[in-house]
Amino acid sequence: MLFDDWCAAHDESSLPASPELLARFLSAHPADTATQRRRNSVITAAHHRHGFPPPGRSDNIRAALDATRRVRQGDLAARAGEVITRLPETDWPAGLFARRDAMTLTLATTGFTYTQIAALRICDVTADPVSDALHVDAVDRVRTVTPPELVAAGSSPTRVHRRWMEVLGFADRYFSTHMLATCIDTGDGSELAGHDGRIDPADQRPLLTPIDR
Template sequence: MKPSVPVRDRHTWSLFEDWCAALDQPALPALSESLAQFLQAHPAAPTTQRRRIAVIDAAHYRHALPPPGRAETVRAALDVARSERLRDLAGLLGGIIARLPESGWPSILFARRDALILTLASTGMPYTQIAALRVCDVAVDPGSDALRVETGTGICTSTMRQLGGAGASPKRVYRRWCEVLGHHERYPSNRMLADAIESEGGTELTGYDRHLDPVGQQPLLTPIDRWGHTPLATTPLTSRAIADIVRMHLDGRAPAHLQPRVRTQPSDTEREPEPAPTVVLDSGYYERGTLARRDAHDLLADVDSALADVETRADKLLENLLGFLEVETSSM
């Protein structure tokens, strides 16, 4: 495929095309890793590098191909200081992931999900992009202990080896969360999931990731309430929630997610009878009550006659009204 490149951009494109040909890699479409390696092999001022990325991306846009310059690996190659910060962050997050609980309900469920959130956050992806990830967007790198993220919107990145150096395996983290999602696909029961996780440290979940469709469109990360329940209708975790989770883990303030205590009612045999309240009545209590009832009887004695008089007057008014209506009708 030979792209049509403007005259002013031909030198940049020819340089990239010759470099790809020397390494036996396609220039169109180009992999984001190839572009990142090209930038590292041809160091230049940041403005020059950004211009090269723009030219290569424009060639892909003209052929309706995903631009490689939007990938996180290219951004990291362009910004050396940012790459250094991400490597430090990956090492820090890897240590946090390695210390997450491995047993107990529902803490282990939160631990499996949060481990994947921290793994994805180590790539430097914005939280909005992490929240929008679907199952089909993440895959295990076949050649290394890493995860690859590729979306239809041009996002392309992968996890760093610093995670493994800190004791966290991205492949294991991803598999353990996929086991949870696969169990939900097979048995949509929170009680059954809790039993499987609590049994021998969650080993009963092994193999359930095969029930998860790798090209599925459902959200990858979901909310979990304090009882360990996930929404019946698949709902993605919000970017605000992901930011809070990452921040709490980095600050050492992540909750333990212990099982809330269930209040138990004592049995009838264990309940002690409550003592009857003691009420002391004064000597005039009954006399005042009798007097009040007598006064009420005298006050309401004429109610029946008053109601009868109202009823008689209402009947009279109705009779006069009907007579008036008959006269009006006959005169028309």
């Protein structure tokens, strides 16, 4: 219905539709990749039912979907980077939440769903200090890397990763939440430095542990 209405508004035929027209429609209605693929599937199925060649099978559409995804990921990364730079680095519990939120936002810019992010293990994320990026391997063997727009926005993915590893390393050494609270509340943002070295890069425990009371 959305495609029909959009075509009618532009005096175009929705059935049959050309690949170029479908690409224009997808570009005019940005959405996540899964939504764009569903739209493409519905329009393709309608063309099949009426005996028309499906516009969504062409290389033009695949290129349009990939280009749209790249643009959206770049925009997301730029916005996420700006948010991360404004997160607090001290005080309890804001300092702890900020470290975890920065890690989550950084991973979200890869295009992974939050279900995929929640399933990540420590060994699935590798920091590359040379390019200031994180290489991420999801449990379903999807591989990706954090986009450069994060760094352009002033956020360092490797620093975000290190600061979260510091939390996990401290928790491995000291099991007291009270000690962590005191340390962060009286520190200047660098109070956990060095504790990231306690974490084995091959550790298969969850990367983003839940924070309870």
